[in-house]
């Protein structure tokens with residue numbers, strides 16, 4: 001979805017199926033672009049694809065571990081690992097790491113807060129075309145915002161920080177695709193590559209939609225089959241989607257979206273973050289920022305904490321189940 005806000009079109013890349021409109025918007029915005037010096041993703045490859053994304057790891061976060069939104073990202077944040085474990089060889093798990101109170105011990109979870117705070121000011125960077133197998137689309141997008149001006153990038157980062165704390169408390173190793181909300185990018189190809197390099201047990205891209213004002217509710221997006229590319233993750237990603245959908249609906253009481261998807265689920269093959277993933281991954285549109293009722297909820301810190309709790313419960317259900325047996329709605 002896209003719309004005109006003042007002179008600049010605002011686009012959320014996740015729900016923006018008609019990416020050509022997004023590209024046109026960025027072409028307009030490019031005229032307003034400032035110098036790129038200091039941009040954290042200036043080295044982003046324009047060739048796209050998984051291979052090119054592998055070189056961009058160090059640009060993923062700008063190197064800073066931000067502690068904004070009241071959550072610290074500094075303790076144990078591992079951003080864009082280069083492969084293997086970042087732990088010391090001597091850093092064997094403690095006895096407590098395997099205690100029942102830490103059910104996610106040994107699990108690796110990648111959180112991808114959609115968009116970034118300075119994407120709007122670097123259109124030439126985020127408009128670089130990248131290859132997502134099924135099409136070519138912009139490297140990243142600005143995201144949407146509520147009518148009151150609460151931005152999607154701030155929302156996704158807030159949820160990610162809260163979720164990070166909850167998952168770490170359960171023993172998981174959490175990796176973020178960006179650790180502050182004042183940078184640019186990374187490209188959607190890099191966001192996928194970060195999860196791949198980490199060999200994540202599960203990954204999620206967190207978004208909120210810019211849908212029609214009359215539409216409300218949440219939607220979990222899972223990868224559609226692209227034969228020869230993502231065959232291995234279709235099954236587990238579906239189970240992850242069911243686990244996330246169930247927990248989100250149960251804990252936040254947000255209904256399934258009434259304007260997109262099917263009972264809170266959608267299957268898409270136009271999202272780079274899914275197409276290029278080699279690990280189980282879903283996207284979630286936590287609500288519709290352009291709907292007054294949803295916007296009020298998404299703008300609430302207490303509700304974002306509830307969202308984080310719901311997503312943590314979804315991950316825990318997925319990662320501690322055997323064959324999805326404990327996931328409501330999962331095939332037997």
Ligand code: ZN
Pocket residue numbers: 012013014015114115143144152207208
């Ligand atoms: Zn988005």
